[in-house]
Amino acid sequence: MAHTNNVQPTLNDIVALCKRRGFIFPSSEIYGGFAASWDYGPLGVELKNNVKQLWWRDVVTNSDNVVGMDGAITTHPRVWEASGHVEGFHDPMVDCKTCGHRFRADKLDEETCPNKPSKKVSECGGELTDVRNFNLMFKLHWGPVEDSANITYLRPETCQTIFPNFKNILTVSRMRVPFGIAQVGKSFRNEITTKSFIFRQREFEQMELEFFSHPDEAKKWFEYWLERRKKWYIGIGVREENLRMRQHDADELAHYADDCYDVEYKFPMGWSELEGIANRTNYDLTRHMEFSKKDLSYRDDITGEKYIPYVIESSAGVDRTILVLLSDAYDIDQAPNDKGEMEERLVLRFSPQVAPVSVAVFPLFKKPNLVEIARKIESDLRGPYRTMYDETGNIGKRYRRQDEIGTPLCITVDYDSLDDHAVTIRNRDSMEQVRVGIDQIHQAVADQMKSMCSSI
């Protein structure tokens, strides 16, 4: 059963929690920050690793027909000519002759002038230049000679490092079409404007699958991955009512795409794209064939048919998935404090699969005999679970600290434990406490975790 929450947080609520508890900090904060760049702290990196590993396990490990790869961020510049990015990956921009700032020409009704934060650019009265195109790829000089022959780019998407490897991977993996190649990694886009916390950054991480199929079967696989990707989000704990599949209109469809859906999530700032799933036809392989003069077609060794496979792409953002999980888990309810008085409680209702800490272990007091048992339990649970040990503050405070970071279960060792060899396991959501024998902890933890996972 998916959880139901009492509140919908604002973006500021989430940013504040992330900073306070060490999920995500502004990058280079001691230097005043760096535009739209964020560092993941101790809890954030665990959450992120969980997301990436869950994606990999589902898309690669548990699929008979998908293999992984990890390509370089910096590749041959011809890749970006073939992909169309050198020529066409740009946004329209204008400069304001009055204040000197630069804006997205197609967003003048949305962007505000930094000098007049209350005014949209379209109404602030500044004189704007003509519209020019601005290429969103970051340029680099590769090697010690700074001339135009040595220019390359940071990849603006991971998928274009998959296509040139199609034939190599097909051969070494002994796969047959239909099959997919998956990749997780950083991409970079020099956005004119960035926004909404980690939603639109210039440096971000993607999880992309390029699934190669016979042209006649592309529609079938497109439907298949639409369904499967939605299930994945629900499986890692996202509430279904906050997800929707939005089909692209004909006029927003990329020229090479036959069909495309955005997986949209109801973010604090409104419904926005979390993932794109597209039927890219044979556009990419065809372009790379043209530019490389290499044959990237596929020959079916049973039917003898030779063709250029169609590609179904699933392109998800790691950072956006993190923002989804934080938004979806954020809740406030009432909980008793140490005196039994009800107080507001901030709680992250993470699915146990993604929670940065899955079990916290406390000695009720910082006494050697309790500490010893608690330490032993914590170290026994490590491995199958992500554990944390905490011995400071009163027990109510310690519960609250774990609630705020979404820890599903807390285990407390008290003086009775010395006699009954049992501990108290406390559930984050129900706040119920049960007494469990120390030799039964593994089973009890596994059972409670399971009941806290969303059903798929």
Added chain:
Amino acid sequence: MAHTNNVQPTLNDIVALCKRRGFIFPSSEIYGGFAASWDYGPLGVELKNNVKQLWWRDVVTNSDNVVGMDGAITTHPRVWEASGHVEGFHDPMVDCKTCGHRFRADKLDEETCPNKPSKKVSECGGELTDVRNFNLMFKLHWGPVEDSANITYLRPETCQTIFPNFKNILTVSRMRVPFGIAQVGKSFRNEITTKSFIFRQREFEQMELEFFSHPDEAKKWFEYWLERRKKWYIGIGVREENLRMRQHDADELAHYADDCYDVEYKFPMGWSELEGIANRTNYDLTRHMEFSKKDLSYRDDITGEKYIPYVIESSAGVDRTILVLLSDAYDIDQAPNDKGEMEERLVLRFSPQVAPVSVAVFPLFKKPNLVEIARKIESDLRGPYRTMYDETGNIGKRYRRQDEIGTPLCITVDYDSLDDHAVTIRNRDSMEQVRVGIDQIHQAVADQMKSMCSSI
């Protein structure tokens, strides 16, 4: 017990195997490749993920006093002024006026002229320019305005994105000194010359730990991490005789370092650095304090003492660790073919912890009743193990394919399995085959895996 091998491979042996079996390909190969840039294929990415996860589990998860983070590759340029990289991170270079190529001025006895591959630069007779310094950081224009105010750099090391977060992480993680912050991620250095396959690339991945301690305890923690890091390599299967700890001479020690050891490995091209472990003193925190005007000192809440912590750094290369594992595992011995004749066998003796595939499952013949059982066994083993299913070719060929990629165990389902509900488990190293009941597979696999892991 560590394995003993019959052969020491050349770098070419390894490159050829990596290409043939899909560990690592030249990046952008269809475009003629891209200088010193490599893509990890289906097996390579699994090997790499295993290495990164084993490092994280040891250094972060299993340490009470280490937390992780994941910082942006692109940070505020002041970080690189404070770190000394803008001013001092360069190599000396010369241009050849005769052929126009550029070389490391301090390596003229080692580098060859591209026009005269048989000649070292120092003896080819070309006229060289004076020596100039070349900064090894890649420059970027951040944001849509290309002027000097918007220049930043791709990080040349991950550690400098740790130091500016020291105070933030100290606070949110409620750690006390001594404690460490660990990070895995890409770094970029615009090397004048690259070499030795994945050993020296311009884009590479690091696993770095910055461990903060009281100045008086820095030596103790330095010794501790020296010992522990060496153990880690042995624990993931590297043979101890191929590792050595080499202390830096006074004249090669960085000006800020009190002491430094390289963990060196006997690579195919000779003993070379795999990891650096250094006592960086309080240099980095002091510099970031100066440049940011923020207080990064630590106040011990028990003793009341206030000080700038010393830093012990462990800086390991992911790609170099991969090259170590491949070199160390590569072996050739004799094995019987299907006719019982002895033939040369190429085998990777990976520890089961790092092997891209841990168990392969085969039906002896492609018959529905055998296939069904084999598929079932494979899917039951997935999760705890990385599995592969293979039904093509004769059984000897299938063993050989798995040997070449270092799969520790192969399980074969034959016609007898239909009656005795048992399968054959074949061990990569001993090539022994044992008959095991299907309901005993998990235990048998776990036992064999354990015996194949190096003892720490």
